[in-house]
Amino acid sequence: MHTVLVVLHAASGITGLLLALPVLLAPKRRGRHTLLGRVYAGAALGLSLSAFGLFAYDPGRLWGLAVLGALTLGWLVGGLWIARRRPRGLGARGWRIWHLNLMGSTVIAFVTGFAVQMTGGHLVAWLAPTVIGSLLIARTTAREIARAPRRIALSTAT
Template sequence: MAAGPIDIGGLPIPDSRPVFLVFLGVHIVAGLWCVLTGAGAALARKRRGRHPALGRAYALGLVVLALSLTVLAVLRWPHTVHLLLIGLLSITAAGVGVLARRRHGPGWVYTHGIAMTVSYVGLWTGFLIDNGPLLPVWRELPHVLHWALPSIVAVPLLVRALSRYRSAAPRQVSVWPLPGRRSVAR
């Protein structure tokens, strides 16, 4: 049974139970960690060093975020089931992105980029759906934008990034015009 709502710093907190507040604190820290490391990975050059290190930090933070979200959703069931579903989508997408990166199968760069973007969009969508109505400026927007705005921003950026990768990728040119012969990059 949920305890009554409380107000902290002008923000309404829907549950005052200590276990809820502890997991909410962990959730907030993990969410900020994911926002920063995810943005850092997205903005870093896609090569060894900063990008994969920030990507691993994002993925680990997302695990903590998903675990804390699960506890919070159970404590506030069924009011937050939609947030749990968004969180599950986000962590699943990140898992697909990580596996694509590790396995290096055909088209792995596109799979990795799309999956990690879906994960980050899910992170922002969950935040805006839950907190947008409480925040100045955001509360003035139609609620549908809380759902759509992360995708509206992310999709053109993803298309741009993937098109840049496509134009920078070496093209395969056949050395011999016969089928089954090897190709070389030029």
């Protein structure tokens, strides 16, 4: 069973890493973005669930994997829920900003896992993807906010 989990984890990780950029760059409408996004979400789900299974084999050494898996799963579920429900209380484009931030965080998790694996767990591998990814998400969020329709505040003078 351990080997199956390792293969599932590796295949999910590779799939997610390969699809992250195409999903991010695809026009945000039905079609390519949603199709690639569904496959990406499946990879993120496979990655998270296999992380929990692998953690069960060696909790003392793989606690970081479990934390990353739990965070990824939470961001994934939140990002998908927001995209499907598009809550009105978030404003005209608010749901897109939340979706962008949550799904962008899953990409950070994929990159972090890869970097940690490639460096043998070096501290920089744990921190650099979050710092760089957060800056990219912040920049993209600012652009999305700038594109949002301006609300005109009407004030009544008394």
